[in-house]
Amino acid sequence: MLKILLLSVPLGLAIPTLHAQQKTTHHMTITIYEDFDLGGHSELIETHEDGTQTIRKIRWAAPRNLKNQVIHEDSVMLALTPYFNTGWEVSASTETVQSGSSEYITRFFLRKE
Numbered sequence: 804m805l806k807i808l809l810l811s812v813p814l815g816l817a818i819p820t821l822h823a824q825q826k827t828t829h830h831m832t833i834t835i836y837e838d839f840d841l842g843g844h845s846e847l848i849e850t851h852e853d854g855t856q857t858i859r860k861i862r863w864a865a866p867r868n869l870k871n872q873v874i875h876e877d878s879v880m881l882a883l884t885p886y887f888n889t890g891w892e893v894s895a896s897t898e899t900v901q902s903g904s905s906e907y908i909t910r911f912f913l914r915k916e
Contacts, residue, residue: 826916827916828914828915828916829852829914829915829916830852830894830912830913830914831849831850831851831852831886831891831913831914831915832849832850832910832911832912832913833847833848833849833850833883833886833910833911833913834847834848834850834908834909834910834911835847835848835861835879835882835907835908835909835910835911836848836906836907836908837867837906837907837908837909838904838905838906838907839867839905839906839907840904840905840906843905844860845860845861845862845863846858846859846860846861847859847860847861847882861882863875863878867907879909883911886913889915890915890916891913891914891915892913892914892915893911893912893913894912894913894914895911895912896909896910896911896912897909897910898910
């Protein structure tokens with residue numbers, strides 16, 4: 804009985820400490836919008852947990868086509884590198900291509916603990 808009592812006291816003291824160590828997970832969505840009609844334009848849209856958005860224009864090293872796909876992927880990685888450097892990681896991603904148009908929408912769902 805004494806052993807059980809001696810083991811339960813440290814465990815009881817450790818529970819608040821364990822609860823305090825729970826990590827908070829933050830989420831953010833990065834949307835890359837690309838439109839290649841008549842010269843085209845691209846934007847990077849940050850959507851934060853509180854719903855606020857930041858939009859900035861981005862320029863690619865080369866137009867998006869099969870020949871330049873490797874260069875385009877390098878450009879996307881360069882656009883995402885600042886997020887990775889601050890602890891964000893990709894939890895999922897999607898891409899939508901508008902049928903009959905030259906609009907591409909790529910979303911990266913990021914999380915950070």
